Amino acid sequence: MLYFSRWKTVLIWLSVLAGVLFAAPNLFSPSLLSGLPDWLPKKQMTLGLDLQGGSHILLRLERKDLIDERLESTRDDVRQRLRSEGIGYTGLSGLNRTVQVRIRNLDDVERAKTALQTLTEPVSSGLFGSGVVREIEIDETEPGLLTFFLTEAGIDYRVASALTQSIEVVGRRVNELGTTEPVIQRQGTDRILVQVPGLQDPERLKDLLGQTAKLTFQMVDQSVPVQEAIEGRPPAGTSVMYSTDDPPFPYLIENRVIVSGENLVDAQASFDQRTSEPVVSFRFDTKGATRFGQTTQQNVGRLFAIILDDSVISAPQIREPILGGAGQISGNFDVQSANDLAVLLRAGALPATLTIIEERTVGPGLGQDSIDAGKIASLIGAVLVIAFMLLAYGFLGIIANIALAANIAIIVAILSVVGATLTLPGIAGIVLTIGMAVDSNVLIYERIREERVGGKSIIQAIDRGFSRALATIVDANVTTLIAALILFTLGSGPVKGFAITLAIGIITTVFTAFTLTRWMIAEWVKRARPKDLPRRPLAVVPDSTKIPFLWLRRIAFSGSAALGLAALALFATINMNYGIDFKGGSLIEVQANSGEADTGDIRSRLSDLNLGDVQVQEFGAESDVLIRVESQDGGENAEQTVIAKVRAELEVDHTFRRVEVVGPTISGELARNGTIGVVVSMFAIMLYIWLRFEWQFAVGAILATLHDVVMTIGFFVVTGIEFNLSSIAAILTIVGYSLNDTVVVYDRVRENLRRFKKMRLTDLLDISINQMLSRTVITSVTTLLALLALFLFGGEVIRSFTAAMIFGVVIGTYSSIFIAAPLLVLFNLRPGSRNIDAQAASGNEPEDAPVATS
Numbered sequence: 001m002l003y004f005s006r007w008k009t010v011l012i013w014l015s016v017l018a019g020v021l022f023a024a025p026n027l028f029s030p031s032l033l034s035g036l037p038d039w040l041p042k043k044q045m046t047l048g049l050d051l052q053g054g055s056h057i058l059l060r061l062e063r064k065d066l067i068d069e070r071l072e073s074t075r076d077d078v079r080q081r082l083r084s085e086g087i088g089y090t091g092l093s094g095l096n097r098t099v100q101v102r103i104r105n106l107d108d109v110e111r112a113k114t115a116l117q118t119l120t121e122p123v124s125s126g127l128f129g130s131g132v133v134r135e136i137e138i139d140e141t142e143p144g145l146l147t148f149f150l151t152e153a154g155i156d157y158r159v160a161s162a163l164t165q166s167i168e169v170v171g172r173r174v175n176e177l178g179t180t181e182p183v184i185q186r187q188g189t190d191r192i193l194v195q196v197p198g199l200q201d202p203e204r205l206k207d208l209l210g211q212t213a214k215l216t217f218q219m220v221d222q223s224v225p226v227q228e229a230i231e232g233r234p235p236a237g238t239s240v241m242y243s244t245d246d247p248p249f250p251y252l253i254e255n256r257v258i259v260s261g262e263n264l265v266d267a268q269a270s271f272d273q274r275t276s277e278p279v280v281s282f283r284f285d286t287k288g289a290t291r292f293g294q295t296t297q298q299n300v301g302r303l304f305a306i307i308l309d310d311s312v313i314s315a316p317q318i319r320e321p322i323l324g325g326a327g328q329i330s331g332n333f334d335v336q337s338a339n340d341l342a343v344l345l346r347a348g349a350l351p352a353t354l355t356i357i358e359e360r361t362v363g364p365g366l367g368q369d370s371i372d373a374g375k376i377a378s379l380i381g382a383v384l385v386i387a388f389m390l391l392a393y394g395f396l397g398i399i400a401n402i403a404l405a406a407n408i409a410i411i412v413a414i415l416s417v418v419g420a421t422l423t424l425p426g427i428a429g430i431v432l433t434i435g436m437a438v439d440s441n442v443l444i445y446e447r448i449r450e451e452r453v454g455g456k457s458i459i460q461a462i463d464r465g466f467s468r469a470l471a472t473i474v475d476a477n478v479t480t481l482i483a484a485l486i487l488f489t490l491g492s493g494p495v496k497g498f499a500i501t502l503a504i505g506i507i508t509t510v511f512t513a514f515t516l517t518r519w520m521i522a523e524w525v526k527r528a529r530p531k532d533l534p535r536r537p538l539a540v541v542p543d544s545t546k547i548p549f550l551w552l553r554r555i556a557f558s559g560s561a562a563l564g565l566a567a568l569a570l571f572a573t574i575n576m577n578y579g580i581d582f583k584g585g586s587l588i589e590v591q592a593n594s595g596e597a598d599t600g601d602i603r604s605r606l607s608d609l610n611l612g613d614v615q616v617q618e619f620g621a622e623s624d625v626l627i628r629v630e631s632q633d634g635g636e637n638a639e640q641t642v643i644a645k646v647r648a649e650l651e652v653d654h655t656f657r658r659v660e661v662v663g664p665t666i667s668g669e670l671a672r673n674g675t676i677g678v679v680v681s682m683f684a685i686m687l688y689i690w691l692r693f694e695w696q697f698a699v700g701a702i703l704a705t706l707h708d709v710v711m712t713i714g715f716f717v718v719t720g721i722e723f724n725l726s727s728i729a730a731i732l733t734i735v736g737y738s739l740n741d742t743v744v745v746y747d748r749v750r751e752n753l754r755r756f757k758k759m760r761l762t763d764l765l766d767i768s769i770n771q772m773l774s775r776t777v778i779t780s781v782t783t784l785l786a787l788l789a790l791f792l793f794g795g796e797v798i799r800s801f802t803a804a805m806i807f808g809v810v811i812g813t814y815s816s817i818f819i820a821a822p823l824l825v826l827f828n829l830r831p832g833s834r835n836i837d838a839q840a841a842s843g844n845e846p847e848d849a850p851v852a853t854s
Contacts, residue, residue, distance in 0.1 A: 004519055012515050016406045022413035045415045047197075048423035048497055050797075051371050053364035054197035055205055058666065059354040060636075061166060061190045066158050066352050067097060067150065074099045074136065074148055077119055085115045097155075099148040106144050113138070119148065123157065133157045159190055162351040167192055170354070172347035173208045192354065202361040202659070203647065204340065206640070212309050212353055213344035215261035217292065220303035220315055221252040241305070243312040244331065251312050253305055258295045263288025267345035269338040272330060278338035280329040282345065289325025297321040308341075357636050359643075359661040366589065366657040366797075373795035374427035381431045381789035382408075385782050389438055392778055393445055395534035399520045400441040403512045407437050410508045411501065420504075423497030425726055428798055432733070432805070433505030434786045436740075439476070439779040440513035443744065444469045446775045452533055453543075459525060461533075466518055472747040473510060475692055479743055480736030481506045482688065483681045487732045490677040495729045502733065540781070541774040549769045550762040553822035560707055560819060567714025576716045579724030580660060582674070584631030584667035586642045589619060589658035590650055597625040602650065609645045620796035624657070636663035674728040678709065681732055685739055693750060696827040701742045704820035708738045708811050715807045726801040734808030737783070741776060741816035748772050749821065765821045773817075780813045 004012075022041045025033055033042045049056050071094040078101055082089050088104035089112075103109050122132040135154030141147045167184060170192055174182045183195040199205060221238045229252045230240055237255050242248035266283045284292055296304070296318045305315045306329050313331045329341070385404070389397035411430060415422055448465030456464060481503055488499035524530070580587050591597070602625060603616040612630045619626035627646065632638035639661050647656065662670070682702055690698035712731055716723050748768040756764055784806060791802040 004522060009519065012519050015410070015511075016516060019406060019410035019413040022416055023409045026412055026416065041416075043416050043419075045412065045422045046419055047367075047371075048421045048426065049195060049197055049360070049367075050362050050424045051367045051374075051422065051427075052197050053362050053367040054195065054199050055202040056358075056360040057194045057196075057206065057209065057356055058187065058358035059166075059170070059192045059194065059209060060357045060665070061159060061163050061192070062353040062355055063155070063159055063190060066162055067155060069352070070135075070150060070155070070158060071095075071097070071099060074119065074150070078116060078148070081115045081119075082112060085111065087112050087115065097150040100141075101146050103144045103146065109140065109144055109146075112146065113140075116146070116148075156189075163190060163192065165351050166354060169348050169350050170194060170209060173343060174205070176343040176347065177205065177208075191357075198364065199361075202359075203644075204336070206356060206359070208340060208343060209354060210356065210640075211344055212350045213261065213347070214309055214349040215264070215345060216257045216307045217259045218257055218305050218307060219254045219295070219299060220305050221254050222303065224252065226250045226252045241307065241310060241312050243315070249312075251303075251305055251315055253307070253312070258304070259284065259288045259292045261345060261349050263291075264345055267342045269335065269342045270328070272328070277330065278333040278335050279331075280333070280338050280341050280345070282327060282329065284325040286325075289323075292325065292327075293321060293323040297323070355636050356640055356661070357663040358666045359640075359659065361656075361659040363655065363657045365591075365655065370424050370427075370795055370797060373793060374424065374431075377790045377792075377794035378427065378431050378434070380793055381434050381786035384785040384789060385434055385438060388778075388782055388785060389441075391538040392536060392540050393534070394537050395524075396441075396445055396521075399517060399524070400438055400445075402520065403441060403517045404434065404437050406516055407505070407508050407512045408434065410512070411504050414504050414508070415501065420500050421497055422501070424795075424798055425495060425729060425801065426497035426501040428790055428794065428801065428805075429498045429501030429505065431786050431790045431794070432502065432783070433509065436480075436737070436779070436783055437505065437509045437512075438782050439740070439775075440469075440473045440509055441517055442775050442778045442782075443473055443476075444513065444517065446772075449533060450771065458530060458532060462521060462525065466514070468751075470514065472744055473513065475689075475747060476740040476743045477506050477510055478688060479685050479739040480733075482684050483732045483736035483739075486677050486681040486684065487729055490673045490680075495725055498726075498729050498733075541777050545770045545773055547770060547773070548766060549817055550766050550822055550825070553818065553825070556818035556822065560711075560815075563714065564707060564710045567710050567717065570717040571713055574717055576713070576723040577720050579722040579727075580628070580631075580662045580667070581725040582667055582671045582723070584639070584662050584664045586627075586629040586639060586646075586662075587658070587660040588627040588629070588643070588646055588656065590625050590627065590654040591621075591657050592623045592625075593653050593655060596622045597654075599625055602627070605649050606646065609649065611642055611645065624796075625654075631664060631667070636665065639663050670725060674725070677728060678731060678735070681735060682706075685735070689739075689743065689746075693746060696824055697746050697750070700820050700823035700827065701739055701746065703823055704742055704815040705735050705738050707815050707819050708734055708808065711811045712804060712808055715804065719803070721800040721803060724800075726798065727804060730801050730804040730808065733805060734812060737809060738812030738815060741779075741812055742820040744775065745769060745772050745816050745821055749824065761825055765824065769817055769821055776813060776816065780809055783809050 022043070025042050025044050030044070033044075036042065075092060075094045078099060079092060082101070087108045089101050090104060091100065091102045093100055103112050116138065120134065120136050120138050122134045133153050133156075134151055135157065137149045137151060139147050139149065163186060167186060171182075171184045174184060174194065174196060177196070177199070181197060183193065185193050187193045194205075194209065196205060221235065224235060226240065227250075229235070229238070230250060234240055234252060238252050239255055240250055241253045242250050263284050264282055265285045268281050270279055270281045271277065272279045300318050300320060303315045303317050306313045313329055316330075333341070382404075386401045389400050389404075391397070393400065408430065411433065414420070415426075444465055447469045448461050451461035451464045451468075452458065454461075484499045484503040484506065488496050488503065590602075597618070599616045599618060603614065606614045606616070606627070606629075612632065614630075615628040617626050618624065629642050629646070632642060634641070643659060643661060650656075682705060685705075686698045686702045689701050709731060712734055715721075716727065721727075745768060748771055749765060752759075752764050752768050756767075759767075787802055787806045787809065791799060791806060794802060
């Protein structure tokens with residue numbers, strides 16, 4: 001394995017060079033890159049919204065609105081067709097996806113069915129396999145009573161069509177804001193994801209997305225006083241609508257629409273020439289201009305209403321016919337509101353209401369702070385890991401550090417080339433990779449050292465060290481990769497960024513360990529012709545340890561069982577401090593414009609807003625405050641009202657750095673997906689270990705991992721750290737790391753089972769654990785050093801995530817030694833081993849006595 005042909009050498013270093021070249025643009029500003037030659041790579045990593053600032057908004061298309069609209073249109077079609085055919089009817093009504101009408105004369109029933117048959121004709125659709133969808137079915141439920149049913153397939157067709165149309169409308173509205181590279185995409189069957197990076201005014205974006213913008217021109221009915229219509233019953237064909245004034249003014253409006261927003265060809269904000277007030281000038285198409293001209297010509301002296309989303313914007317008097325097809329809308333506009341209305345009218349109306357069910361907004365200031373903190377944490381973590389590897393391995397540590405630098409460069413290059421989004425948890429994934437990347441090198445180095453101690457020549461030791469470590473490294477990293485892939489599948493937003501960087505880091509780590517590291521060691525052996533391995537400046541773990549781990553298993557089992565039961569009891573009684581991801585509500589981070597933030601004053605001011613439970617606490621710097629507001633009973637729209645109230649109360653003397661709103665729909669889905677993610681990952685990992693090892697190993701690994709999960713849950717309960725979506729990411733990473741550690745020990749156990757066929761199982765397990773102890777400690781220390789840098793310097797936003805990871809690494813290391821391996825004794829991994837133990841005991845040798853290890 002130490003021979004490299006010329007072409008292999010070239011490929012290895014070309015890969016490293018490509019990594020450096022494609023990663024390098026991230027070190028320079030875009031303005032500097034623009035002056036470089038075109039053949040050089042210039043693409044930088046795409047920063048997530050939590051790093052560059054911006055808004056993430058998830059919209060839900062209201063299915064009920066479409067059903068109600070379809071019922072109303074069906075009822076109108078039935079009325080129109082029966083009247084045109086002169087067929088008498090009564091009891092026309094629509095309710096619960098059905099429309100009913102009773103034909104007065106039973107002799108007219110067949111004629112009515114024929115007249116209404118066109119309503120049940122199928123429509124073409126590319127969304128279903130048959131290519132056609134029947135939206136309405138008709139049935140004569142009793143003589144003379146015709147019932148029209150809206151089919152589920154028809155409703156799905158309407159929702160899919162409306163969603164496609166809504167995406168186009170939302171895209172036009174967002175593009176009018178002039179932002180760069182917004183993301184607007186379908187999510188599921190009834191949702192639209194909108195991500196707008198670098199947005200300075202998220203409230204304006206929400207206002208533009210939250211309005212249906214259905215514009216109509218309708219006549220005002222002045223035949224009866226509007227108050228009389230309010231107190232009694234409006235005349236047939238009319239409705240009472242209110243203006244946007246404060247207080248609202250009522251109007252009696254004819255239901256007949258003269259012209260709608262569909263007839264507009266342009267709308268622009270302008271100023272009234274007489275009053276200099278902001279107005280919206282509009283222009284109709286030919287059809288709209290004709291209808292509008294005819295109506296104004298016939299109704300000179302009457303009022304007509306300009307209605308937007310069932311609210312009267314204005315109701316001017318027609319003084320003369322308007323025949324030019326153009327006009328203007330006046331109201332209580334300022335310049336921005338006039339611009340926004342023009343944007344809405346140009347973009348077109350939404351086919352149904354879009355409700356904001358999730359919002360995550362980060363100000364550009366907080367994003368830059370996160371980038372700076374991530375850079376510092378990464379640099380400090382890398383320095384600590386590099387220094388430790390130099391102390392632990394000397395010259396071989398230098399080789400490991402070069403491989404680590406190449407590894408990080410390749411990770412950044414891949415993220416840049418594929419356009420993956422780097423999030424704040426993604427930076428955490430890179431820092432974690434720095435700590436875990438050396439694990440493969442440590443496994444190889446420790447194996448080489450064992451082979452050398454066993455009498456092999458240095459070339460044989462290096463060759464066997466690489467070949468024997470390969471299976472262990474693959475098995476150990478596949479378990480973490482499974483957790484990362486499931487996290488990517490079920491996670492969302494920044495958590496996906498963490499999963500991506502972690503998965504890429506795992507793959508590049510294995511690649512660099514078995515190509516670059518092996519090439520550098522082979523080149524060193526070829527050129528230096530060493531007689532022995534380089535000396536280690538620091539022996540982290542003494543050679544040939546003889547610690548009786550299995551002798552301590554009963555104490556470890558008892559202690560872990562007691563702590564596990566205590567953790568479950570605390571979880572059942574006290575429970576965790578769930579964040580808004582799982583219980584809904586609002587989270588707002590604000591920064592005082594000057595001096596320290598007064599949490600008492602903020603708490604007092606917000607308590608007067610009747611928002612329910614409001615928590616206010618310092619967050620990082622003394623000027624920063626974190627506000628949590630409980631989930632509101634009024635659903636998603638009520639959550640948005642909370643943000644509006646808090647902004648109105650605090651924005652004068654505070655800067656809003658972060659806003660997160662999770663409605664009840666999303667919080668339930670996140671909780672369900674998080675639970676599924678943990679369960680599915682553990683099942684998938686158990687299946688992999690079962691296939692690679694034996695059933696005892698699989699069950700032992702899962703039980704040890706369950707122990708780690710339970711302990712981590714207890715950690716969250718005891719510390720009161722907020723449990724949110726990133727906590728699920730932490731638990732899944734802990735699962736992967738713990739299994740990584742366990743698999744390494746199990747792999748050595750499996751090897752020793754073949755080597756020592758008659759050794760007591762307890763002695764064999766002791767030997768295996770002691771043989772892998774140096775690797776276990778070094779990997780844990782490097783990972784903890786990287787995480788410690790992240791905890792101290794990575795910023796307040798991910799501190800709780802990092803704290804859970806630090807605890808998980810410690811508890812995962814403990815369980816791989818004191819839980820996972822001893823469980824194999826309980827499962828009688830080696831049949832007959834207990835008889836051997838009994839024979840040894842009869843010879844006055846205690847069953848669990850420590851034995852010398854090789």
